[in-house]
Amino acid sequence: MLPHSTEKPLSYTCKRKPTGIEFYMGKRALLFIFLVVICLGCSERFSHTVQQVPPPAQISTTIPDYSDSTIRIAAGAHYGRSRLHRFFYGEHYRKAWTTPVEVRVLDIGKEKGGLTPTQQGGSRQTLNLRLEDKKGREYVLRSVDKEPASVMPQWMQKSYIANIARDATSATHPYASLTVPAMADAIGIYSVEPELVYIPHDPRLGKYMDTFGGVMAMLERRPDGEQTDVARFGYAQDVKSTKSMLEHRLLSNNSKVDARFFLRSRLFDMLLGDWSRHEGNWRWAEFEGDSTTVYRAVPRDRDNIYYRLNDAIIPWLFMRTKLKEQFQTFRSEIHNVESLNKSGRNLDELLLAELTLQDWEEIADSIRSELTDQIIESSLRALPDTIYKLTARPIINRLESRRDDLRATARKYYKALAREVNIVGTDKQESFLVEVLPEERVRVQVYELSKKGDRQQLLYDRTFLESETKKLDLYGLDGDDVLHVNGNRKPKIKISLYGGAGDDSYAVHAQESRLGKSIYIEDSSYRNTYQLDKYTSTKANDKPAATIFDGTGWLLRYYLD
Structure with a gap:
């Protein structure tokens, strides 16, 4: 048995006292x-x-x-x-x-x-x-x-x-x-x-x-x-x-x-x-x-x-x-x-x-x-x-x-967490498919794309309820991504598409609806293609934040040792 430490805790003596001051609350x-x-x-x-x-x-x-x-x-x-x-x-x-x-x-x-x-x-x-x-x-x-x-x-x-x-x-x-x-x-x-x-x-x-x-x-x-x-x-x-x-x-x-x-x-x-x-x-x-x-x-x-x-x-x-x-x-x-x-x-x-x-x-x-x-x-x-x-x-x-x-x-x-959701791709090619469904639902699927642009493995699949989710942000990051939105009605969820680096393709297909009123697209003004309805909002940004541009930039969001 080793001996018990005889070290005593430090003691401290205060020399000054705070004076009385009136403060505003807050x-x-x-x-x-x-x-x-x-x-x-x-x-x-x-x-x-x-x-x-x-x-x-x-x-x-x-x-x-x-x-x-x-x-x-x-x-x-x-x-x-x-x-x-x-x-x-x-x-x-x-x-x-x-x-x-x-x-x-x-x-x-x-x-x-x-x-x-x-x-x-x-x-x-x-x-x-x-x-x-x-x-x-x-x-x-x-x-x-x-x-x-x-x-x-x-x-x-x-x-x-x-x-x-x-x-x-x-x-x-x-x-x-x-x-x-x-x-x-x-x-x-x-x-x-x-x-x-x-x-x-x-x-x-x-x-x-x-x-x-x-x-x-x-x-x-x-x-x-x-x-x-x-x-x-x-x-x-x-x-x-x-x-x-x-x-x-x-x-x-x-x-x-x-x-x-x-x-x-x-x-x-x-x-x-x-x-x-x-x-x-x-x-x-x-x-x-x-x-x-x-x-x-x-x-x-x-x-x-x-x-x-x-x-x-x-x-x-x-x-x-x-x-x-x-x-x-x-x-x-x-x-x-x-x-x-x-x-x-x-x-x-x-x-x-x-x-x-x-x-x-x-x-x-x-x-x-x-x-x-x-x-x-x-x-x-x-x-x-x-x-x-x-x-x-x-x-x-x-x-x-x-x-x-x-x-x-x-x-x-x-x-x-469901109020605002980020759906994040990778620096490889992906296809983001957003379907505005009946009964106030929005389904998002993300597929791996082959070099020829064919859909392969399903990477993500979730159906969102408009009673739970107010905003969906989709981030393609690097790679030549495809981001498509389909539907026959205007969803209550605000849907934002950020293609990031790469040559990206956007499409918003609506059949006699104002689907695009809820769609916002942001990407550079270079080498991207668009097939949009007249209601979809777009913004050209040639100096995007690093945290939405590619995978390396997205890493800046985290405390990493």
Whole structure:
């Protein structure tokens, strides 16, 4: 048993108090109040570390033996603040952070047959250390504690504002990610499987010892490259980054994303209250078909599930500014599903555009039936025993409530995405066929085109309801695309066609109707052909935005690592 750290949390003494000022009500006033409170609160400067145990006075150069060793430490003793501080800034999950737990000590010489550190990584707030076993398989150590000040300008990184941003990490549950794998297995989605470990001041860490020695971390298999031995990643031949997946999706038309599988993961995100689903928090398992590569989503980074922020005056003021409206406290119901999904919206709009309300309801009902009370309870048992007793029951109750309401949640977010839909081609040749149908419906199909211009594989097919959708934007991107609209009536949906690069062909065929009143076309003035009715609006644009011109330009819409 290694000794318990005797490091004491830092204490801070405020030297100034804010003066009374009259403010106008409104978002700017609330932001001003918030900034005044935190900026005038103190003039000291701070430094931070994610280490739970400081280095010893002298580190031995001999190879240590950590067989069966454990250590009892708290994930973040520095989150234990005064009653006054908690009154203003919130209780959050401070007890979970400050309560010591027993953690297995990592022996990198024996773990997974022996691991070798290869490089430091990390994005935004979490420190990562990559390791490799003797067969070249990669693992990653992710620090449990965070350092949000690292994303701030350098002059702010030791400021009081940085200290408050760091303190807000206590709104996250330090061990939440341990509860995910069992629930993910139950509903049939992929997931990483984190294990809680302590990284000692081990000389085998080499140049990484000063940064990672003394750190509590999650050890995970890194979802990248060949994963044929990992069931949790579908035994995939290759797992790729979001950037690689999107490049394949947008630059050629021989790939597709399993949209229903992705939706299953996204509804699970909403169930967990995971508001951080930006592009960097996904990997993509690749499977080769006869003529098409299929990608299935691999979620990672569950640091922000079960979030608990809005429980004191300062967080309340901050949330009123709507600067980070996705920072939703984990409650029994979702108050604003669009805000919760703000960071994932870009991917959702592209990858879920083919799914109907029936798809969403079927998958929501499936998750609701598969995620039983017993599975939720057993999943939370993955927390350390003391932490389970402190935090599990409210989380279980809220998970069960959100699960029971999942169909309604799915319907709300579906309707939000259905209002305006982007149908995006690739840099190859495609045929876009829009049919205005009776009963207030519009069908869109996209086909792969041969070099001779013949329709081949069907790439997209969805019928839209005019009661749900107000705008359809079709983007051909590069390639010589064909975009045709047919119908006998004027639809209520506004339909816009953007051919992008290449020599594109447009046609609007109407039989004694004003179909073209709802059609808008934009393309360059070069080498395109048009067969339009007199009502169709067209605009020549020889300097289009990069984000609508071709696949490479469309990639600029995303946060890509």
